[in-house]
Amino acid sequence: MRIGRTLPPAASPITSIDFLRGIAAIFQGQQRIKRFDEEVKRYFDVPHCFLLSSGKAALTIILRSLHDLYPERYEVVIPAYNCYSVPSAITRAGLTVTPCDIDPQTLDFNFDHLSSLFLSNRKKILAVVPAHFFGLPSDIPRLRKISPDPEITIIEDAAQAMGGATGGKKLGTLGDAGFYSLGRGKAFSTVEGGIIITGNTELAGRIRQYYSQVQDYDLAETGKLIINALLLVFFQHPLFFWFPKGLPFLNLGETIYDPDFKIKKLSPFQAGLAAAWQEKLAAFMRQRNKKTGMMEELLDGGIFLDAAGTSKASLIRLPIVVHDLEKRKRILAESNRLGLGVMPTYPAPVNCIDELQYLHAEREFTAAREMCEKIITLPVHPFVTGKDVHKITSIVNANEKI
Numbered sequence: 001m002r003i004g005r006t007l008p009p010a011a012s013p014i015t016s017i018d019f020l021r022g023i024a025a026i027f028q029g030q031q032r033i034k035r036f037d038e039e040v041k042r043y044f045d046v047p048h049c050f051l052l053s054s055g056k057a058a059l060t061i062i063l064r065s066l067h068d069l070y071p072e073r074y075e076v077v078i079p080a081y082n083c084y085s086v087p088s089a090i091t092r093a094g095l096t097v098t099p100c101d102i103d104p105q106t107l108d109f110n111f112d113h114l115s116s117l118f119l120s121n122r123k124k125i126l127a128v129v130p131a132h133f134f135g136l137p138s139d140i141p142r143l144r145k146i147s148p149d150p151e152i153t154i155i156e157d158a159a160q161a162m163g164g165a166t167g168g169k170k171l172g173t174l175g176d177a178g179f180y181s182l183g184r185g186k187a188f189s190t191v192e193g194g195i196i197i198t199g200n201t202e203l204a205g206r207i208r209q210y211y212s213q214v215q216d217y218d219l220a221e222t223g224k225l226i227i228n229a230l231l232l233v234f235f236q237h238p239l240f241f242w243f244p245k246g247l248p249f250l251n252l253g254e255t256i257y258d259p260d261f262k263i264k265k266l267s268p269f270q271a272g273l274a275a276a277w278q279e280k281l282a283a284f285m286r287q288r289n290k291k292t293g294m295m296e297e298l299l300d301g302g303i304f305l306d307a308a309g310t311s312k313a314s315l316i317r318l319p320i321v322v323h324d325l326e327k328r329k330r331i332l333a334e335s336n337r338l339g340l341g342v343m344p345t346y347p348a349p350v351n352c353i354d355e356l357q358y359l360h361a362e363r364e365f366t367a368a369r370e371m372c373e374k375i376i377t378l379p380v381h382p383f384v385t386g387k388d389v390h391k392i393t394s395i396v397n398a399n400e401k402i
């Protein structure tokens with residue numbers, strides 16, 4: 001275990017001031033939540049917003065509501081390269097995961113594969129959930145164009161893309177509904193949290209019915225949240241991050257399949273942590289864009305994820321593809337030794353999840369598997385210094401030559 005300055009792979013800092021605002025908000029209660037809700041609606045220019053305990057809770061509620069509207073539809077199409085929270089939410093909603101392979105150039109859907117899924121499963125598909133991985137925009141207009149049926153709902157997974165935009169439109173507002181995550185390591189964080197936004201009145205009506213039955217955080221859960229926020233104030237800082245990183249029970253950086261997660265309404269404490277979120281989000285994005293630009297400048301060519309304008313997207317981690325698996329292993333080992341926060345992403349495509357037995361006979365998702373094996377991400381968050389940028393890019397470049 002490394003002891004000493006260690007960069008987290010991603011971070012949206014929570015300061016001690018934020019923490020105190022969170023505590024103050026506990027005494028303001030619902031009023032504080034209402035304010036956050038209004039701010040979200042205004043910022044994204046959407047009529048409906050629902051605040052929850054996580055991105056996966058948000059997705060579960062959207063899916064349950066949709067299934068009420070279209071009870072004969074039950075399949076949810078997702079990129080096979082994905083965060084395991086997404087299939088967890090689909091299972092939790094009582095629905096079926098239908099993976100689609102990805103385009104390794106963009107991490108977006110492989111649109112040929114998607115078209116053939118539409119052809120064969122048209123009447124069964126409830127929703128398609130495109131994701132803006134790391135902040136790289138998925139092509140929602142193209143998805144809408146090839147979707148054969150207006151009853152198939154597009155739910156935008158903007159968990160990693162809060163604040164990002166494409167073609168002058170904010171990510172999360174291009175689909176029929178969208179959701180954000182406020183978890184640790186996302187674009188902006190309140191320890192944990194999720195936001196649903198939609199302009200669809202019928203869907204919003206259903207969501208509101210479910211939402212009214214969702215419980216608030218109880219006292220013990222609020223206590224745990226407060227402790228975790230306090231831990232984040234200290235341990236997310238590079239000077240102390242080596243400590244939680246060495247504690248295996250925190251499951252840092254792991255992506256796990258578990259449909260048994262809590263679904264709660266966002267608490268006043270979290271709404272308080274989110275005070276001045278628009279300014280903070282903008283400042284984080286400026287920082288990340290600056291570091292992304294510096295890295296792109298310093299990295300030797302040829303290893304970039306050639307996505308739809310990587311340089312224009314607002315990324316939470318900079319993904320690069322390293323084709324030589326030995327090199328990739330060396331970069332990760334070196335980063336680990338030096339505490340530089342370079343990380344792999346998802347362990348395997350979603351069809352490989354043990355619990356999803358019904359997917360095991362599925363075809364291989366070749367590009368998704370390849371990207372699980374080849375992508376590493378470089379940290380670009382506000383704690384990354386210019387010196388870090390040089391160290392990180394030099395271990396990546398050096399391994400090119402070994």
Ligand SMILES: *Cc1c(COP(=O)(O)O)cnc(C)c1O
Binds near residue numbers: 057131180193
């Ligand atoms: C983090 C994440 C989620 C889930 O958000 P949580 O708040 O962690 O539940 C969903 N999709 C993607 C792509 C994510 O990165």
